[in-house]
Amino acid sequence: MTRPPTILHVDDDPAIREIVRLLLEKIGGFAVTSVASGQEALAIVQRQPPDLVLLDVMMPGMSGPETLQALRDRQEHASLPVVFLTAKVLQSEMEQLARLDPAGIIQKPFRGEDLVSKVRQVLAGGRC
Amino acid sequence: MTHRRPILALLLGGVLITISAWRVACRHEWRLSAERYATLVEHAANGLFLGLERESAAELAAIPAMVSFYDCSERVEPEEFDRYAASMMSRYPGLVALMWAPAVAPGPADALPAATSYPVQYVAPRAGQAAAAGMDLASRPELQAVVDAAVTDGEVQVRVLPAFDPQLGDGEQLVAVAPVLERDDRRKLQGVVLGLYDIPRLVQAALTIDGENGGPEDDFDLLIYPADGDRDRSPLYRYAATGTQPPSPIPLSEVQSELHVAHRLQSIGTPLLAVARPRALQPPAPARFFSWTVLVSGLALTGTLAGIFRTFAVRNRVIARLVEQRTAELEQANKEIAQRERHLQSIVDATLDGIITIDESGRILSANPASERIFGYSADELVGQPLTRLMPDRAAAQHHEGLAARLQDPEAGIVGSTIEVQGRRRDGTVFDAELSISELVGEGPRRFLGVVRDISPRKEVDQLKDRFISTVSHELRTPLTAILGSLELLRDGAFGPLPEGAAHMVSLAYDSGERLVRLINDILDLERLGTGRMDLHKTDIDAGALLSHVAATLQGFASRHEVRLELDPPASTLQVHADRDRLVQVLTNLVGNAVRFSPPGGTVRLGVQPTAGVARFSVQDEGPGIPDDFKDRLFAPFSQADAGDTRRQGGTGLGLSIAKAIVQEHGGQIWYESPQGGGTTFFFDIPVQPVDRPGVRP
Numbered sequence: 001m002t003r004p005p006t007i008l009h010v011d012d013d014p015a016i017r018e019i020v021r022l023l024l025e026k027i028g029g030f031a032v033t034s035v036a037s038g039q040e041a042l043a044i045v046q047r048q049p050p051d052l053v054l055l056d057v058m059m060p061g062m063s064g065p066e067t068l069q070a071l072r073d074r075q076e077h078a079s080l081p082v083v084f085l086t087a088k089v090l091q092s093e094m095e096q097l098a099r100l101d102p103a104g105i106i107q108k109p110f111r112g113e114d115l116v117s118k119v120r121q122v123l124a125g126g127r128c
Numbered sequence: 129m130t131h132r133r134p135i136l137a138l139l140l141g142g143v144l145i146t147i148s149a150w151r152v153a154c155r156h157e158w159r160l161s162a163e164r165y166a167t168l169v170e171h172a173a174n175g176l177f178l179g180l181e182r183e184s185a186a187e188l189a190a191i192p193a194m195v196s197f198y199d200c201s202e203r204v205e206p207e208e209f210d211r212y213a214a215s216m217m218s219r220y221p222g223l224v225a226l227m228w229a230p231a232v233a234p235g236p237a238d239a240l241p242a243a244t245s246y247p248v249q250y251v252a253p254r255a256g257q258a259a260a261a262g263m264d265l266a267s268r269p270e271l272q273a274v275v276d277a278a279v280t281d282g283e284v285q286v287r288v289l290p291a292f293d294p295q296l297g298d299g300e301q302l303v304a305v306a307p308v309l310e311r312d313d314r315r316k317l318q319g320v321v322l323g324l325y326d327i328p329r330l331v332q333a334a335l336t337i338d339g340e341n342g343g344p345e346d347d348f349d350l351l352i353y354p355a356d357g358d359r360d361r362s363p364l365y366r367y368a369a370t371g372t373q374p375p376s377p378i379p380l381s382e383v384q385s386e387l388h389v390a391h392r393l394q395s396i397g398t399p400l401l402a403v404a405r406p407r408a409l410q411p412p413a414p415a416r417f418f419s420w421t422v423l424v425s426g427l428a429l430t431g432t433l434a435g436i437f438r439t440f441a442v443r444n445r446v447i448a449r450l451v452e453q454r455t456a457e458l459e460q461a462n463k464e465i466a467q468r469e470r471h472l473q474s475i476v477d478a479t480l481d482g483i484i485t486i487d488e489s490g491r492i493l494s495a496n497p498a499s500e501r502i503f504g505y506s507a508d509e510l511v512g513q514p515l516t517r518l519m520p521d522r523a524a525a526q527h528h529e530g531l532a533a534r535l536q537d538p539e540a541g542i543v544g545s546t547i548e549v550q551g552r553r554r555d556g557t558v559f560d561a562e563l564s565i566s567e568l569v570g571e572g573p574r575r576f577l578g579v580v581r582d583i584s585p586r587k588e589v590d591q592l593k594d595r596f597i598s599t600v601s602h603e604l605r606t607p608l609t610a611i612l613g614s615l616e617l618l619r620d621g622a623f624g625p626l627p628e629g630a631a632h633m634v635s636l637a638y639d640s641g642e643r644l645v646r647l648i649n650d651i652l653d654l655e656r657l658g659t660g661r662m663d664l665h666k667t668d669i670d671a672g673a674l675l676s677h678v679a680a681t682l683q684g685f686a687s688r689h690e691v692r693l694e695l696d697p698p699a700s701t702l703q704v705h706a707d708r709d710r711l712v713q714v715l716t717n718l719v720g721n722a723v724r725f726s727p728p729g730g731t732v733r734l735g736v737q738p739t740a741g742v743a744r745f746s747v748q749d750e751g752p753g754i755p756d757d758f759k760d761r762l763f764a765p766f767s768q769a770d771a772g773d774t775r776r777q778g779g780t781g782l783g784l785s786i787a788k789a790i791v792q793e794h795g796g797q798i799w800y801e802s803p804q805g806g807g808t809t810f811f812f813d814i815p816v817q818p819v820d821r822p823g824v825r826p
Contacts, residue, residue, distance in 0.1 A: 013606055019613035026622040058602060087605035089652055090598050091663060109609035109645055112616045 038062030104128035142430025165411030183334030213252030222330030504554030696735030
């Protein structure tokens with residue numbers, strides 16, 4: 001039996017954390033770890049790097065882009081695929097995020113099926 | 129009026145000069161006339177004098193004739209003398225008396241010294257015999273002198289002497305004396321012959337030689353004076369033509385002061401002075417042709433000059449009035465121009481946008497108060513500076529070289545468009561500005577007008593608005609994500625199958641949640657389209673392929689509504705220049721509507737055809753058509769035919785508004801045809817080539 005892909009979800013909203021975890025586990029069958037902040041995410045990645053990081057953009061303390069930058073700054077995790085999950089809609093904001101060159105950007109709200117298929121796409125080495 | 133004075137002066141002067149010239153001319157004419165007259169008079173008088181000379185010479189010939197008579201005769205008897213003398217006197221009318229006086233030498237017996245005596249022996253006519261016979265000529269000194277002169281000279285001597293015998297005439301007479309020598313001894317004096325001539329008769333004979341009046345003598349008074357007498361004495365004789373009054377006996381001096389011609393009678397040895405005085409002392413009035421010519425020409429010249437002067441004066445006055453009028457008009461025009469200029473200046477001064485003019489090289493020529501406020505420099509500081517001084521360093525460096533060239537180059541698109549730039553204030557702060565550059569039309573070197581608007585406040589508002597929308601959107605989407613996720617998990621049986629009623633409720637809740645998401649998205653779109661802040665990423669798109677893509681995407685949706693989608697692709701490849709995602713959004717909206725409003729079993733046809741530079745898309749349905757009372761507000765936001773319909777049809781009421789805004793943003797237009805009896809076709813045009821739309825920010 002192969003080990004399911006591990007996803008690290010970072011979001012300050014506990015409801016979103018729970019829903020995303022359930023969707024990914026129930027629909028996609030992934031192993032999901034949820035944390036509420038960038039610092040925690042960095043600690044987890046340090047300890048036990050996941051296959052993919054789903055990163056909220058607007059978070060108190062360390063924001064999503066800052067967290068991504070921090071990950072990139074660590075040589076060993078520079079290539080870790082990071083997908084932004086964001087409720088932002090403005091074109092300028094999206095362009096700003098795109099400039100950080102994440103593996104993908106998924107807009108909230110999303111269908112569970114879409115989320116799972118996009119995650120799979122990225123895990124398969126693609127972008128979304 | 130002042131202009132009349134010079135004309136009057138000219139007239140007066142002209143008339144005065146003319147009159148003076150006229151008078152000079154008159155005098156000249158008179159002088160000429162007088163000279164001519166004098167010449168005429170002289171000629172005529174000389175004619176008279178010639179007659180006088182001839183007659184005098186002829187009459188005086190009587191004396192030598194008597195001398196010859198004595199020379200030829202041995203002895204002259206009294207009868208012989210009388211006879212001969214009578215014949216002489218009858219021949220010569222002036223001769224009134226002849227005398228013979230033998231020379232008697234003083235006898236030796238006389239002791240006293242005595243001179244030769246000349247006792248008159250014969251006298252003719254006989255009437256004078258009594259008075260003169262025996263009279264010794266030498267006894268009268270005046271006669272003695274004549275006799276002596278004649279004897280001494282041996283020639284006839286003539287003198288003017290008073291008549292010495294009333295029997296022999298009165299008044300003053302001519303006395304002619306000639307010596308007679310002895311026949312045998314010519315050295316010895318025999319005697320003297322003496323003739324008395326009556327001056328009036330002599331002159332009369334000379335003047336009436338023709339025996340008639342009408343000769344030149346009729347025009348003259350002839351006055352005879354003793355040649356060497358007192359100039360104040362009266363004339364010896366005054367001649368008057370027949371039937372005329374003799375002239376008054378004026379003295380010689382008086383005559384000489386008038387027009388006259390004097391002549392000494394040569395033929396008788398000049399004892400008489402004949403003076404011819406014309407009856408008409410004044411010369412005849414001259415022909416006044418010259419003076420009148422002078423007068424008339426002078427007056428005419430004066431008149432003409434005055435006329436010309438007046439014409440000029442009038443013209444000058446007209447011109448002066450014109451000039452005055454024009455000057456007034458000009459002043460008025462200047463005033464109006466100044467007013468207009470002030471008006472324009474006040475507009476330029478009052479406007480809130482900065483107005484800056486620059487030359488071809490990008491140097492500032494002028495700046496209005498608003499520019500001073502915006503940039504913090506005074507206009508004086510700005511004029512002459514390059515426009516780049518008002519730009520941040522980076523932009524300035526970029527523009528420094530290129531600005532002039534870009535102003536000149538119509539392709540650069542700087543002139544005639546509005547661009548967003550960054551400005552730099554005096555204190556160094558950088559702000560967002562909108563700059564419209566246009567070329568000023570006029571003479572001379574090219575100039576450009578830049579209108580600068582400080583849009584930093586607007587930018588701030590935009591940013592605030594964006595932040596607000598972003599936040600609202602974010603805050604709405606986050607809970608919606610949780611709601612939709614939860615419902616999806618429930619609906620899909622993540623927690624086991626749901627009772628039938630509950631499953632239905634969950635499904636309803638999920639659909640509503642999705643509609644809420646669409647609504648939020650549509651509102652965002654509409655907001656961005658409405659403010660022109662939606663950026664279109666235009667590329668060349670294959671219209672046919674796009675249509676197929678949309679049909680494929682919506683195939684499932686159509687099937688659920690039991691509606692068939694039919695494609696009506698273009699005959700050949702048709703490309704449009706558009707934002708692909710936005711075009712898909714428009715088509716999806718129109719096809720979605722068409723499907724929703726089609727009855728089960730209906731057909732929706734999608735087509736695109738090239739038409740005059742555009743691609744015309746069409747979406748045709750077999751629905752009920754659009755109600756008449758709804759046609760007006762079909763494209764208005766939140767409008768649906770029936771509010772009750774909304775839920776059933778599942779739209780947000782914003783789709784057509786967004787579609788219209790997107791099409792318009794592409795430079796195209798959207799409309800529909802909904803004939804009576806059902807079925808609606810929506811059309812929209814998208815340009816095939818990129819279009820330049822005014823006001824679009826590059």
